Amino acid sequence: MKEKRGIIIAGAIIGILSVLLVYFGNPRNMGACVACFIRDTAGALGLHRAEVVQYIRPEIIGMILGAFLISLGSKEFKVKGGSSPFLRLILGFVVMVGALMFLGCPLRMVLRLAGGDLNALVGLLGFAAGIFLGIQFLNKGFSLKRNYTQTTIEGYALPLISVGLLALAIISPAFIILSQKGPGSQHAPIYIALAAGLIIGVAAQKTRLCMVGGIRDLIMFKDTYLISGFIAIFVFTLIGNLILGYFKLGFAEQSIAHADGLWNFLGMALAGWASVLLGGCPLRQLILAGEGNVDSAITIMGMVVGAAFAHNFKLAASAQGPTANGKIAVIIGFVILGLISYFNIEKTMNFKVKGGVSVD
Template structure:
């Protein structure tokens, strides 16, 4: 899958398959949502006790295993880490606060648009604004520093843990929690969800599919390669929803969504800002983790704990709207991300000193 035709084809597959998963049982406009599915998995593992969002989502497992298998076969599995791992963990945690304020990751934002949910338009504007703020800091020299080569064993741990989650899902031991009512109880058959996840993981790894990268590259380099994939997802998700009768244009009454425009905007602004600093959206972080990037694994773990924290302390929104705790958390999130952005700018003097030191040691 090379070139623009490849990523457009990949987007078409993701859009159609996402609509199909909803037809087969997934919640509305939630064929694939990395934030929501990590949140559900955290609940299934008992990290939070919100009974309506507890289920080990096989789509996420499939994405990780698909990307892992294809990266191995293409000799692109490269284990590395050590690039500000704790900062990445914190950014992943805060990213999840923003995503669960909006009720979805960037991928679900596009799928919600494809289902006619106009609240996602507000989210998209906020997301783009957040990326714009992040780009300002990138241009000023923001960096989380370089990473380093690690042993291959360390890179295998994340895919193996996901395989273990699949075993827990299928065997359903008593210590795993499963929702008995929506939306956690709404899911497509395990085997179909897993296959779709594998397909998404493979094509996302081959095409570098990333919503954040798409908007960033369009703004910074006028490069439309990555964004064309998400335009394709939107178009084909719309077609799929029209075919299956799910399309509903408007703000009110949308599935797993709320109509508070201010906090939809701010939630996705926070998610966009975090994502551009991390170098990729939640989907991209999963793909990088599967390829052996341990820094991305730390980001995913931050998202996992962030999701649990959101539901343990009533930060996540619901169809009724955002909570006071959630609003407060988003504001605190902006302060923390602003500090991370500022204090990780590499000053010109520092860069110059590093260059001089390098020349002296050659």
């Protein structure tokens, strides 16, 4: 229990911060959502034209910079990359397609569940199913191959871009697009959102917090270390929502959610399968990128492209439900994952690899 204390405390902090971010202006059940915030930031930069989801989210910037600064200070910053970069970009794209079908990343899934949104329970079942499917390929020897030491500037690139985005968020020049209505117009003050992101980045870096890793390790090794962090997030977010009156139990009329159970399940199943192949959920990819992992930075770029593509071509779901284009995209996503999973099995491997790919 002693070794779990740190990750439980980290989960408690993230849960409390998520509720406070809603209190200070973020949309309900969206105190923190990596997929949603990447989508909003892509929109603010003009990469898509969905008017209701365009805002540079300081939380994302803070998570990257928090992980970057704490890894530098603890001498854990290591610049590595070169592990199937283009496939990782594609997998990042697929993760975003699945997440935007569900309307949230794994972190938001937990936050939605703690707010009483039972659609998130359906999403959780799908997410676990997708991870279970991915594990079957890990056990057969799936691998995206090893990574290699890279030049220092490779590792500094994404943190420097994050600083540039922060400057744009503060200065807000005319070419930055900001939503005047909808979720993009609902946000906590910049300094509060940035501070919360920095804290989340530090906490997640020190504890290796990862929803995909938690469910994967629970299934493969009966290890509850990582999943205990997300249980703590759920518990403390639930308490905060009950105190502040944000809790609303049910399927209907939930904040930025739809009640189509089949596509909530399939969207998160797609995101779960792709994430387990990548070795971590969207939050974990941000943290790894902050630590100097160039492969994770490329995955994030894939998510940015996926977010832009999803809204430009009407793949993303909305409160009214999934689109026809989105359903087709999810099905194609499963086919893509099947091909990537099958053709990256190392035939000579005859032992079980924990996680299949590099997580740390």
